[in-house]
Amino acid sequence: MAAQRDKSRTIPGTTVFDGAESRKGYRINKFAMSFTKPENREAFTADEEVYMESWKLSDQERQFLRDRDYRGLIEECGGNIYMIMKLGTCTGHGLYHVGAQLRGQTFEDFMATRNAAGAR
Amino acid sequence: MAKIIGGIGTSHVPSIGKAYDMGQQDEPDWKPVFDAYKPVQKWLAQLKPDVAIVVYNDHGSSMFFDKYPTFAIGAADTYPIGDEGWGPRPLPDVPGNPDFSWHLAEELVYNEFDMTVCQELLVEHGFLVPMNLCFPHEPSWPVKTVPIAVNVIQHPLPTALRCYKLGQAIRQAVEACEDDLRVVIFGTGGMSHQLNGTRFGHLNTKFDNDFLDKIESDPLALTELTHQEIMEEAGAEAVELIMWLTMRGALSDNLTRVHRNYYAPMTTGMGLIALEETA
Numbered sequence: 484m485a486a487q488r489d490k491s492r493t494i495p496g497t498t499v500f501d502g503a504e505s506r507k508g509y510r511i512n513k514f515a516m517s518f519t520k521p522e523n524r525e526a527f528t529a530d531e532e533v534y535m536e537s538w539k540l541s542d543q544e545r546q547f548l549r550d551r552d553y554r555g556l557i558e559e560c561g562g563n564i565y566m567i568m569k570l571g572t573c574t575g576h577g578l579y580h581v582g583a584q585l586r587g588q589t590f591e592d593f594m595a596t597r598n599a600a601g602a603r
Numbered sequence: 604m605a606k607i608i609g610g611i612g613t614s615h616v617p618s619i620g621k622a623y624d625m626g627q628q629d630e631p632d633w634k635p636v637f638d639a640y641k642p643v644q645k646w647l648a649q650l651k652p653d654v655a656i657v658v659y660n661d662h663g664s665s666m667f668f669d670k671y672p673t674f675a676i677g678a679a680d681t682y683p684i685g686d687e688g689w690g691p692r693p694l695p696d697v698p699g700n701p702d703f704s705w706h707l708a709e710e711l712v713y714n715e716f717d718m719t720v721c722q723e724l725l726v727e728h729g730f731l732v733p734m735n736l737c738f739p740h741e742p743s744w745p746v747k748t749v750p751i752a753v754n755v756i757q758h759p760l761p762t763a764l765r766c767y768k769l770g771q772a773i774r775q776a777v778e779a780c781e782d783d784l785r786v787v788i789f790g791t792g793g794m795s796h797q798l799n800g801t802r803f804g805h806l807n808t809k810f811d812n813d814f815l816d817k818i819e820s821d822p823l824a825l826t827e828l829t830h831q832e833i834m835e836e837a838g839a840e841a842v843e844l845i846m847w848l849t850m851r852g853a854l855s856d857n858l859t860r861v862h863r864n865y866y867a868p869m870t871t872g873m874g875l876i877a878l879e880e881t882a
């Protein structure tokens with residue numbers, strides 16, 4: 484049976500969401516999953532600090548959230564992109580904002596790299 | 604006897620659903636996407652399937668990492684529209700066929716595919732974007748559905764070969780049903796894309812077009828791809844493509860290609876292939 488992953492062959496600029504990431508990110512991902520309920524989105528919008536406290540997020544997670552630092556949430560805290568995207572209604576930051584940040588570019592510079600950026 | 608009459612491989616990019624809901628179908632950068640599905644809609648309208656089996660993945664709508672099944676099958680009367688974090692899309696609830704779902708579940712489990720059976724399931728972009736692009740749905744959907752959810756987001760994932768074999772087992776299970784049902788099967792997700800890291804936005808048009816060639820003519824070659832190879836070539840999230848192999852595994856080799864399209868406007872290779880069983 485061919486090995487499905489070769490962990491010695493890291494893929495540059497890539498995080499593979501596996502067991503280690505999912506364990507590390509369990510709390511922040513569960514927090515983000517809660518945004519699939521409108522009452523939780525409203526609670527976050529009403530008072531972010533109170534809502535973060537109710538989930539007992541770590542200091543680092545809270546600071547990344549305050550800073551809208553998606554790179555930190557994903558690359559350091561184990562955030563899963565599909566979960567982190569659920570924060571978007573409250574933060575106003577969609578996928579391409581997050582993506583530009585992950586690439587270390589401005590939104591405009593990132594959009595300029597796309598083939599047909601009207602399809603956003 | 605129930606039989607599989609066609610298969611569709613398609614991306615399920617969520618922004619397509621949003622563009623659809625906002626009426627942007629004719630905007631220049633979106634038009635190629637929506638136009639690509641028109642021949643497929645027309646074909647399906649002539650084919651008149653009774654059931655669509657939709658192989659997709661849940662991106663955190665009805666499933667979470669507390670218990671994330673490797674393979675799951677919906678067995679509900681109705682699949683309500685999920686809230687992915689921005690409110691449910693304005694689409695009618697999707698009808699199921701629970702008798703057929705339970706039949707498939709029984710056949711698959713006894714054939715050693717240990718499916719998780721879901722009697723409540725909210726459906727989301729992975730399922731809805733393909734359905735929404737391929738079928739008219741106002742005021743209601745013209746087919747009943749069987750959602751089949753595959754874990755392609757939390758490694759370890761099932762192998763490409765395992766997904767293909769699941770498709771073969773689905774075909775056997777369909778053919779073991781005595782009802783005269785005409786069934787189409789969707790394999791969804793991909794194509795090349797990556798949504799994390801500094802490689803966010805990675806595309807590989809050559810890989811995608813080669814995949815489109817081989818899904819039609821040489822699917823066994825694709826079953827040999829490892830997750831590592833797919834991720835290196837086509838991006839971490841491109842592993843969703845293994846779900847197309849379930850669709851292809853459920854088809855024979857007597858196929859007519861009805862339509863094929865490829866467009867990569869933003870961060871995802873949007874592929875489409877429609878294959879009809881030659882009677």
Ligand SMILES: [Fe+2]
Nearest residue numbers: 729792793843
């Ligand atoms: Fe997906």
